Structures are given as structure tokens and as C-alpha cells.
Amino acid sequence: MQPMNSVKLLIIFFFIVFISSSAAHATEYYSFHMAGSDCKMCHDDPASGELNDTGIQFEENGYRFPSTQKETLFYVLSGLVILAVIFGLFRRYRLWSSGKPVKKLERLADRWDGLLVNIFGQDKILKKPLAGNGHLLLVWSFTLLALAVIFILIQEYIVLPLWGARIINNHFYPYFRLLLDISGLTGLIGTVMLAYRRYILKPKELDNKPDDALSLILLIAVFFTGFLTTGVRNQLYQSEWTCWSPVASSLAWVLKLFVKGEGGLQACFNVLWWGHSLIGLIFLACIPYSKLLHAFSSSLNIFYRNLEPKGALPVLDISSSETYGAGKINDFTFKHLLELDACMRCGRCQENCPAYISEKHLNPKSLVQNLKIHMGRPSQGKNAALIGGPVTDDEIWECTTCLNCLEHCPVFIEPMMKIVEMRRNTVLAKSNFPAEFKQIFKNLEIFGDPKGKGKVTREVWVSNLKINRIYQPANDKPDILFWAGCIGATYDERSKNTTNAVARVFEKAGVSFGILGKEELCCGDPARRMGNEYLFQKLATTNIETINKYGVKKLVTHCPHCFNVFKKEYPALGADFEVVDIFEFIKTLLIQGRLEVKSRIEEAFTYHDPCYLGRYNSVYETPRDILKSHIGVNLVEMERAKDTSFCCGAGGGNMWRGVSAGKRMEGLRIQEAVKAQVQGIVTACPHCDIMFDSAIKQEGMGYTFKLVNLIELLKQAVL
Amino acid sequence: MKIIVCVKQIGYIYDPTAIDLATGEIDPEKMVYMLNPYDEVAVEEALKIRESNGDCEVIAISAGGQEADNALKYAFAMGADRMVRFNYQSSDPSLISMVLAEAIEKIGYDIVLCGKKSLDSNSGQVGSFLAEKLHIPQISGIVRLNLLFNEKKTVIERYLGKGDREELECNLPVLLTTELALNDPRYPTLSRRLLADKVEIEILDTASFGVNSAKVEGLTEVLKLSQPRPKTRKTFSPDSNLSATDRLKLMMTGGGAKPKEASSVLDGTPDELAGHILKCLIQEKII
Incomplete structure (x- = not known):
């Protein structure tokens, strides 16, 4: 086991204090009242504040409460529960730390900030209103109840023995009660909302397991018995504060209709008290062994979340590492394994994953769950290879690295990163990958482009333009380098035209730019995503x-x-140049008047967000702005737009991998575009162009539905 | 058992305009360097023999200058055990095979594998010359190799063209030249690649063998170079039964690819297939 660092220690300490304090508090608080005590134990008349014999004895001998049998039993049970909780947490922790250690955590301020925003603000969960709000209510009520417990603990064990005073005095106590009562109510409402969604609305992305039912039943039971116990206790001992616990009191009032007399009520109270205590203890004991663990594992995961630029893959140190990527479960890092326990099967990755939607084998949710089950296996099984074990070959190659799973996970789990780690292992260590990829790899290595067209073909698109080639020594040094890319420079006529259009637009605007032409090589993105x-x-x-x-x-x-x-990804390898977002650049040219729109294109189009522009780099508005306000296109959005945008199916090497199962992603996307009742689809990525081109022809709409790159459209408008 | 694989680093010309016909010079920008694909198949086959029989040593050998090291390293990365380079430069197949034969004799061999030809010079002679100089049988263009390890025999299939194949049996030692269809070469793993950079290549040269290239004259001479006839470009021709507008539309959109109709090719056991045919014949009222 790796040594813990201070942050981990602090967090774990906090958990343990929290858990033990809850139990200890419950003991103190309820056992106190169990003995039929309350204020009347020390004061015959609480209003006057005069002490009776017990009170005087307490004042003289210190705060000692005679322990009863019930109390002893409760203490023993609580002790067992605490042990069970610590053991359970430690067991999970040991599983996580069987992975490779993570680098030293940096940017702690950001981490705490994100933790608070995502726990108390429920930032990402709130994207879904019903589930988000339900969970928000639950989290707040639990936090408030826990804080109250800690507060009382501090008072009873620190403030009272040291200074002999209470913070929560008679003056303040009613509000305190009210706050707890409301917290309980919101928690109950939240739980009911979640249960309603899960069992009555039954959204597709949720799969129901006994674990889910257990957690919900425990939550409802804890809240409900808590209310009843408080209510009945109020009825029995604290009638003057009844009105400050409205919910509890009303419930108790209902109960009273069925119970006769003070004796019956007392019996009820005994049952309820034990009921509530036992359910509470079971609840605590269940935390490390059920999905309730996520309160800790997910929070910890949010704290440990990847703060690198979104979707940037980590650099693999080729010369010094002994293993490449993840072939066994222990090849994953601590963070990756922690993520497995942070997953609560909410299914947001699944409902957005293009591979899943197009009925392929890959489902990011079950991928994570299968890995989690594998992680918990005994050590012999754990050393087995991942591919062929918990993960299949098809699954890891079907991922288009579209980033939907990372974007929508409420607790920052990164299934795509795991897939790439596994790809790295199978490619670099085992040379086992789809047969189509071998030629791509060889072409990239020998020719420098995926199709093996060679570097002289990289300048064909220039044709009639007078473009400054940077490598020609006589030329002036241009301000900016225009990178054509393999697809743009070599792939087919359409993509070459698009590249040409970019140059034409720049030329029109008088931008001083140059190209590398023959000296360009593939940027490496396809190779990297393919592992x-x-x-x-x-x-x-x-x-x-x-x-x-x-x-x-x-x-x-x-x-x-x-x-x-x-x-x-280049900065991590030592690149030091500024990369300009082309649409921001063009928009500036349009605003400055260096580009003038001569003919507005008054047609209805829909815009497809490319994954690597939208989700990866959050460029959503600029292209839309250019289309709508500058070119005059009547823009109609598709059902999935912006951060939920669908994938064209080209990413992660899938452009060259034949469709093995399910439907074609590009076909699904075109059908969606057709549904938007437009004349055509505008893209902003050469890969999407190629995929949609074939999809449109396959749908038999070759001459009814237009496919145009945004740059081409712009060229038409400004030239 | 020692398996020798002869490999060559080739300059592959990917653009037909690369060669200046007047001078015979090659534009280096239109050429890429790589391991000859036929030799890659030969390396793979040697590795397969080693994997299925064990106790084999696969030695990659090449004749050439320093540039040939890359081909050897690739072969090593694929899994070869040793790399040997005969430091000798010539474009004449007979001279190359002469130095290779010297080296191979010295190393010792049971099977010699060569690519059928190299993609740059396309002469396809080194294998035959080599067999001649080693005084061993040669089988060219093999597409299947079955080694009977204990009997020191090989059973081989080779192409005869037009789908015909020939099965031959031959005692070891033997020289085999490989066809591309023989196997699907593996992609080297990263650890082997890194290892290939560290392992030293054994260098032999003419001095240590007493080979004097001046003494021996080459047997081939290049008389003339010519461009290949340009391939006729396939253009899309729409169905002439369609109306002119439809044809134009089809040509503009690059052909209206329709979803394929259900295939009429049947699949199944012979019994089932016979049943299908019978049904079909009855349906068509032929019987």
C-alpha cells in the first residue's frame, strides 16, 4: 500500500469523525431522553431553572449520566457499526490504492472550490431537473442534519465540560428544532422524488438493482422514524416545543389517533426509538457496502478530478515506463480505480454515448461497472487481462472519443480515458487491434498521413492560389501559419476544396498567412486516439x-x-505557439470589416457541432453567430445540439474501422438533421464532411439534402 | 534450427512522376523508405515457424549501406533474434546475392526466406541467384508453408496463376521466396521497437570475406527507363435507360447509391443448400 498523503489523511479523518460522531451523538442524545429525563431530570420546574437533587449532583460531580442497560447495548452496537464502517472504507481504499499512484495533487484551491460547487451546488447533477433537485434536497438535508449533530457534539463534549455553558440554550433551541424539522422534510421530499423517478417514471438509462431499493428504503425509513420519534417524544415530554417541529408533531398527532393513552404512547416511543436507532445504525453500516458509499467516493473523486484541459490525454513516458497503458486492472491509476467506485449508474454517459445509441456493444456505464466488479475480485482473477475479461475487444474500439461520457458525468468519471489506456496497452504491448488499423499506422509512420498519399500531394489543394509557403527562404515571414491537416490537404476533392476555401477567405481578408505544405505531417491525433x-x-x-x-x-x-x-496536447510535449480558434478569428475579421458579406445565404440549415470543436473546446456560439448574424442563414437546431451533439462516427479511428455492429452513427445524425426540416446540414470539421457525405448518399438523398462546410458557405457569402 | 530471412530497405516511389526519364534520377520527395513488404511477409513466416516449433533462431540479414539498418531494425522489432548487415552497396542482384551467400554460409542455415521481389527494383532475382550460390533448392512465390520439423521436410503450396496451386514437398535446407498472400505480418510492439534501437547490428564487410566486387562483374545492366502507360480512369456511367435529367443528377451527386437489396447468395450446409435450389427450381416451374 502506498503511503497516504496529508490530504488523503485529512479527508479520511473527516469521514471517520463524521460517521462516529453521528452514532455517538445519537447515543447521547437519545439515551438521555430514553431514561425519561429531558430537562425535568435536573429541574423540577424547567421554567424556573432551579436544580433538583440530580441537577445538584451533576453540578458537583460533573456531567455524568447513569448508564442504563439499553444505553450500554446501544453503545456496543454503535461501536460495532463504526468498526464495520471503518473496515469497509479501508477495504475500498485498499482496492483503489492497488493502482498506480497518482501524481502529487496540485491546484488545491480549485479542487476545494469544485468540491463545494459540485456537492452543495450539485452543479452537474442539476442538468436533469427532477433527479438533480431531488438529490440537491437530499444532500442539503443530510448536510444540515450532520452539521447539527456535530454542533451538538461539540457542545456536549467540548463546550459544556470546559466552560459549563450551552450554545444552544432555551432561547435558541426552538429555531434549531425547526431547522432540523425542515431538513428532515426536505430530505424526505428529495428521497420521494428520486424514488418516484426511479420506480414510476422509469427512465431508460436507469437499471434497478436491489442496492438502489435498499438505499431508498433506508433513507425513507430513517427520515420517517426520525420524525415519529421526535413527534412522540414531544408529545410525551416537551409539549411546549411541539409547534417548533411541525412535521414531526403532525405525524405524531396522526399516530396518536391510533394509540390509546400515555402508556400506549410510551410503548410506541420505545419501539420507535429502537426502530430509529437500529435503522440509523444499519444505514451507517451499509455505507461502505452499498451505493451509499458514493457520498464519500464521489466526493473524493470530485476532489481528485482531472484538472487538465478537457479531454487531453496524459503523455505516456515511453522510454522509462515498463507497462504501456492498462492491460491489468492494477495498471490503472488510483484515480481511475476511485472513479469505478464513484459511479452510481445514473446512466448519463449511456444515454449520450453515440456507440450505445447506435446499438453497438459499447456502453460506458456497463464498462465502468464491469471494471468495478473486476476490481473487487480476488487477486488471482484480478491479474487476468482486461480485454477478454471484463471488457471485450469490440467495446474498446467502438468508442469514437466524442467526450459525451466525460461531459455528462456528474461526478467527473472519465470512461473514455480508461478506454484509451486499454487501447494503448493492446496496441503498444500486444499489437492486437482491428486489422484495418495496421495500414493506417504504417501509412502514418511511412507517409505521414493516414491514407498514405505522400507529402507531395499535400500541396495539390493550393492549385490556383498564390500562397506563401513558409519553407521557401525568399518569402516574407507571415503572421500566422495555416495548417491544412491530412484530411484537408489530401483526402478527397471535397476536403481539398474546403481547405482551398479557407485560403481564399484569408486572402480576401488580407491575412498574412503561410503554409507548411510538404513539410506538414499528420498532427498525430488519429494515432493517439487509436492508442x-x-x-x-x-x-x-x-x-x-x-x-x-x-x-x-x-x-x-x-x-x-x-x-x-x-x-x-502539444504543450505537454514542449510546443510553444499560440493556437487560434478559426471561427473566433473569422468573426473578428467580419466585425472589423476586413471581410464583407456580399450575398447573404437566406436558406434554412442546421448546424452540427463537431465533437472536437464543441465538447472538447466549448466552441458553440461563434459558428452559430457567424451563420446567423453574418451570413444570414436561418439556423434550425437539431434535437441533439451543443453539448449533447451527436458524433459523426469518425473519431478514435472509427473512420477507418468498418461498422461491425449496430447502425451507422452518421446515418442516425443525418436522419436527425432531416427531421429538422432544413435544406441541408452545415459542419465545421473535415471528418464530419466525409462521414455525412457517404451517409447522405446512402440515404438516397444525394441531390435533395445539402452538405456544406461552414467555411465553404462563408466563401460563397464573401467572395 | 536457423532460419535466415533476407530483408531489404526499399525506396518506394509513390508518385509515378518521381523518376526523371532523361537522367534516371529520382525525386527524393516522391519516395518513402520502408521494409520491402514481401520481406516483411518472409519475416512473419519465420516467426511463425519459431512460434509453432520452438528452438529456432531467426536471423535477419541485409546487404547494403547504413540505410539498411532501418529494415533490419523493423525485422528485429517484429521478433527476429539477430540482425546482420553485410556492408556492401550494389544494385546488381547477382552481386548482392553473392555477398549474401557468403554471409549465410558463414552463419549457417536450415531455411532461407526471401521476399519474392522488392517493390523498388522489381527484379525478383536475388532469391534465385542466392539458391544457386548456396547450392540448395529454391521454391518461389509460396503461399502456404508447412514445416515438418522432425522429418526436416517442408510441404509448400505455390501459385501457378489463374487460381491454380501446386503442392510441393522438399527436404531442408531450402530457399523459399514469399508471396504477399502467405500471411498477414504483425505490427511490432513498442518494447521490441525500443529494444531494436539498443541491440547492436552485426556488421560484415567484403574485407573479412575476401570478396572483391571488382573481380566479379554484375550480370544485369539497365538499358532504358520508361513511364508506365497511364491507367484508364474509371468514370461513373449512369444507366442509359434513365432520363437525361436523372442521369445528370446522378453524375453530379456521384451516383445515387441505393441500399443494397437482399442478397440472393445462400448459406448453409450442403443439405440445406440443395433444398433451397430444389425449392427455387420448383418455384420457377423448371421441374
Whole structure:
């Protein structure tokens, strides 16, 4: 086991204090009243404040309460529960730390900030109103109740013995009661909302297991018996404060209709008290062994969350590491394994995953769950290979790295990262990957582009334009480097036209730009997402050398994949140049008047957000702005737009991998676009262009439904 | 058992305009360097033999300058045990095979595997010359290899063209040249690649063998280079039964690809298939 660092220790300490304090408090609080005591134990007339014999004895001998048999039993039970909880948590912790240690945590302020925002603000969970609000109510009520408990503990064990005073005095106590009563009510409402969603609305993404039912039943039971116990106690001993616990009192009032006399009520109280205590103890004991663990594991995961740029893959140290990626469960890092326990099967990844929607094998939710089950297996089974064990070959190759799973997970779990880690292992260590990829890898290595067209073909798109080639020594140094990309420069006529259009638009606006032409290599994104980190680093370091050689300060590209990898992943390899978002750049040109729209395109189009532009880099509004307010397109949104945008199916190497199962993603997306009642679809990514081109032809709409790149449309408008 | 695999680093010309016909010079930008794909198949086959029989040593050997190291390293990364380079440069197959034969004799061999031809010079002669110089039988263009390890025999299938195949049996030692269809070469793992950079290549040269290239004259001479006839480009021709507008539309959209109709190719056991045919014949009122 790796040594704990201070943060981990602090967090674990906090958990244990929290858990033990709840139990200890319950003991103190209820056993006190159990003996039929309350204020009347020390004061015959609480209003006057005069002490009776017991009171005087307490004052003289200190705060000692004669322990009863029931109390002893309760203490013993609580002790067992605390042990069970500590044991359970420790067991999970040991599973997590069987992974590789994570790097030292940095940016602690951001981490605490995110933790608070996501726990008390429920930032990401609230994207779904019913589930989000239900959970929000539950979290707040539990937090308030826990704080109240801690507060009372501090008072009873620290303040009272040391200073002999109470913070919660008679003056303050009623409000305290009211607050707890309301917390209980909100918690109950929240639980009922969640149960209603799960068992009556039955959303598709939820699968119901006994674990879910147990948690909900325990929650409802804890709240309900808590109310009844308080209510009945009020009826029995504290009639003057009854009105301050409205919910509890009303429930007790209902109960009273069925119970006769003070004796009956006392019997009821005994049953309720034990009921509530036992349910409460069971609840606590269940935490590490059921989904209730997520209160800790998910919070811890939010704290440990990946603060690197969204979707940026970690650099694999090729020369010094002994294992590449994740072949066994222990090859994952602590963080990856913690994520497995943080998953509560809410299914938001599943309902947004294009592979799942297009009926393929991959389901990010079950992938994480299967890995979790595998993690808990005894050590022999654990050392088995992941692929062929808990994960199948198809699953890891069907991922298009669209980032939907990361975007929608409320607790920052990253299934895609795990998939890429597993791909790395199977590609680099075992050379086991879809047969189609071998040629792609070889082409990338030998020719520098996925189709193996060779570097002289990289300048064909330039054709009639006078473009400044950076490598020609006589030319002036341009301000900005325009990166054409493999697809843009070599793939087919459509993509070459689009690249040409970018240059034409820049030329029109008088932008001083240059190209690398023959000296460009693939940016490495396809190789990296397909798991071939070695190839990526080879390509990337060569590209960085070339770019540095010409002293490039700014780079612009119309390919979102290149854009993303330059912006987020090259800096980790030592690149030092600014990467400009092309649409922001064009928008500035339009606003400055360097580009003038001559003919507005008054047609109805829908816009498809490319994954690597939208979700990866949050460029949603600028392209829409250019389309709507500058070019004059009547923009109609599809059902899935912006952060829920669907994938064209090209990412993560799936462009070259034949569809093995299910439907074609690009076909589904085109059907969705057709549903929007528009003349065509606008894309902003050369990969999407290629995929949709074939999909439109396959749907038999080759000449009824338009497919156009945003840049092409802009060229039509400004030239 | 020692398996020798002869490999070559080739300069593959991917653009037909790369060669200047007047001077015979090649534009280096239109050429890429790689391990000859036929030799890659040969390496893979040697590794397969080692995997199924054990107790084999796979030695990759190449004749050439320093640039040939890359081919050897790739072969090593795929799984070869040793890399040997004969430091000798020539474009003449007979001379190359002469130095290779010297080296192979010295190392010792049971099977020699060569690619059928190299993609750059396309002469396909080294294998035959080599067999001649080693005085062993040669079988060219093999598509299946079955080694009877204990009997020191091989059973081989080779293409005869037009789908015909020939099965041959041959005693070891033997020289085999490989066809691309023989197998699907593996992609090297990263650890092997890194290892290939660290392991030293055994270098042999003419001095240590007493081979004097000046003494021996090459047997081939390049007389003339010519461009291949350009391939006729396939253009889409729409069905002439369609109206002119439809044809135009089809051509503009690159063909209205319709979803494929259900296939009429049947699948199943012979009994089932016979049943299907019978049903079909009855349906068509033929019987």
C-alpha cells in the first residue's frame, strides 16, 4: 500500500469523525431522553431553572449520566457499526490504492472550490431537473442534519465540560428544532422524488438493482422514524416545543389517533426509538457496502478530478515506463480505480454515448461497472487481462472519443480515458487491434498521413492560389501559419476544396498567412486516439521541430482534431505557439470589416457541432453567430445540439474501422438533421464532411439534402 | 534450427512522376523508405515457424549501406533474434546475392526466406541467384508453408496463376521466396521497437570475406527507363435507360447509391443448400 498523503489523511479523518460522531451523538442524545429525563431530570420546574437533587449532583460531580442497560447495548452496537464502517472504507481504499499512484495533487484551491460547487451546488447533477433537485434536497438535508449533530457534539463534549455553558440554550433551541424539522422534510421530499423517478417514471438509462431499493428504503425509513420519534417524544415530554417541529408533531398527532393513552404512547416511543436507532445504525453500516458509499467516493473523486484541459490525454513516458497503458486492472491509476467506485449508474454517459445509441456493444456505464466488479475480485482473477475479461475487444474500439461520457458525468468519471489506456496497452504491448488499423499506422509512420498519399500531394489543394509557403527562404515571414491537416490537404476533392476555401477567405481578408505544405505531417491525433502513443509522439515531435524551425508564433487550422491536439496536447510535449480558434478569428475579421458579406445565404440549415470543436473546446456560439448574424442563414437546431451533439462516427479511428455492429452513427445524425426540416446540414470539421457525405448518399438523398462546410458557405457569402 | 530471412530497405516511389526519364534520377520527395513488404511477409513466416516449433533462431540479414539498418531494425522489432548487415552497396542482384551467400554460409542455415521481389527494383532475382550460390533448392512465390520439423521436410503450396496451386514437398535446407498472400505480418510492439534501437547490428564487410566486387562483374545492366502507360480512369456511367435529367443528377451527386437489396447468395450446409435450389427450381416451374 502506498503511503497516504496529508490530504488523503485529512479527508479520511473527516469521514471517520463524521460517521462516529453521528452514532455517538445519537447515543447521547437519545439515551438521555430514553431514561425519561429531558430537562425535568435536573429541574423540577424547567421554567424556573432551579436544580433538583440530580441537577445538584451533576453540578458537583460533573456531567455524568447513569448508564442504563439499553444505553450500554446501544453503545456496543454503535461501536460495532463504526468498526464495520471503518473496515469497509479501508477495504475500498485498499482496492483503489492497488493502482498506480497518482501524481502529487496540485491546484488545491480549485479542487476545494469544485468540491463545494459540485456537492452543495450539485452543479452537474442539476442538468436533469427532477433527479438533480431531488438529490440537491437530499444532500442539503443530510448536510444540515450532520452539521447539527456535530454542533451538538461539540457542545456536549467540548463546550459544556470546559466552560459549563450551552450554545444552544432555551432561547435558541426552538429555531434549531425547526431547522432540523425542515431538513428532515426536505430530505424526505428529495428521497420521494428520486424514488418516484426511479420506480414510476422509469427512465431508460436507469437499471434497478436491489442496492438502489435498499438505499431508498433506508433513507425513507430513517427520515420517517426520525420524525415519529421526535413527534412522540414531544408529545410525551416537551409539549411546549411541539409547534417548533411541525412535521414531526403532525405525524405524531396522526399516530396518536391510533394509540390509546400515555402508556400506549410510551410503548410506541420505545419501539420507535429502537426502530430509529437500529435503522440509523444499519444505514451507517451499509455505507461502505452499498451505493451509499458514493457520498464519500464521489466526493473524493470530485476532489481528485482531472484538472487538465478537457479531454487531453496524459503523455505516456515511453522510454522509462515498463507497462504501456492498462492491460491489468492494477495498471490503472488510483484515480481511475476511485472513479469505478464513484459511479452510481445514473446512466448519463449511456444515454449520450453515440456507440450505445447506435446499438453497438459499447456502453460506458456497463464498462465502468464491469471494471468495478473486476476490481473487487480476488487477486488471482484480478491479474487476468482486461480485454477478454471484463471488457471485450469490440467495446474498446467502438468508442469514437466524442467526450459525451466525460461531459455528462456528474461526478467527473472519465470512461473514455480508461478506454484509451486499454487501447494503448493492446496496441503498444500486444499489437492486437482491428486489422484495418495496421495500414493506417504504417501509412502514418511511412507517409505521414493516414491514407498514405505522400507529402507531395499535400500541396495539390493550393492549385490556383498564390500562397506563401513558409519553407521557401525568399518569402516574407507571415503572421500566422495555416495548417491544412491530412484530411484537408489530401483526402478527397471535397476536403481539398474546403481547405482551398479557407485560403481564399484569408486572402480576401488580407491575412498574412503561410503554409507548411510538404513539410506538414499528420498532427498525430488519429494515432493517439487509436492508442498508438509511440507514433503520436514521433509525429508530434517532428511537427514541433518543423514549426519551431520557422519561428511560428501563431497557428490556425480548420480541422477541429488538429486544433484540439495542437492546443491541448502539444504543450505537454514542449510546443510553444499560440493556437487560434478559426471561427473566433473569422468573426473578428467580419466585425472589423476586413471581410464583407456580399450575398447573404437566406436558406434554412442546421448546424452540427463537431465533437472536437464543441465538447472538447466549448466552441458553440461563434459558428452559430457567424451563420446567423453574418451570413444570414436561418439556423434550425437539431434535437441533439451543443453539448449533447451527436458524433459523426469518425473519431478514435472509427473512420477507418468498418461498422461491425449496430447502425451507422452518421446515418442516425443525418436522419436527425432531416427531421429538422432544413435544406441541408452545415459542419465545421473535415471528418464530419466525409462521414455525412457517404451517409447522405446512402440515404438516397444525394441531390435533395445539402452538405456544406461552414467555411465553404462563408466563401460563397464573401467572395 | 536457423532460419535466415533476407530483408531489404526499399525506396518506394509513390508518385509515378518521381523518376526523371532523361537522367534516371529520382525525386527524393516522391519516395518513402520502408521494409520491402514481401520481406516483411518472409519475416512473419519465420516467426511463425519459431512460434509453432520452438528452438529456432531467426536471423535477419541485409546487404547494403547504413540505410539498411532501418529494415533490419523493423525485422528485429517484429521478433527476429539477430540482425546482420553485410556492408556492401550494389544494385546488381547477382552481386548482392553473392555477398549474401557468403554471409549465410558463414552463419549457417536450415531455411532461407526471401521476399519474392522488392517493390523498388522489381527484379525478383536475388532469391534465385542466392539458391544457386548456396547450392540448395529454391521454391518461389509460396503461399502456404508447412514445416515438418522432425522429418526436416517442408510441404509448400505455390501459385501457378489463374487460381491454380501446386503442392510441393522438399527436404531442408531450402530457399523459399514469399508471396504477399502467405500471411498477414504483425505490427511490432513498442518494447521490441525500443529494444531494436539498443541491440547492436552485426556488421560484415567484403574485407573479412575476401570478396572483391571488382573481380566479379554484375550480370544485369539497365538499358532504358520508361513511364508506365497511364491507367484508364474509371468514370461513373449512369444507366442509359434513365432520363437525361436523372442521369445528370446522378453524375453530379456521384451516383445515387441505393441500399443494397437482399442478397440472393445462400448459406448453409450442403443439405440445406440443395433444398433451397430444389425449392427455387420448383418455384420457377423448371421441374
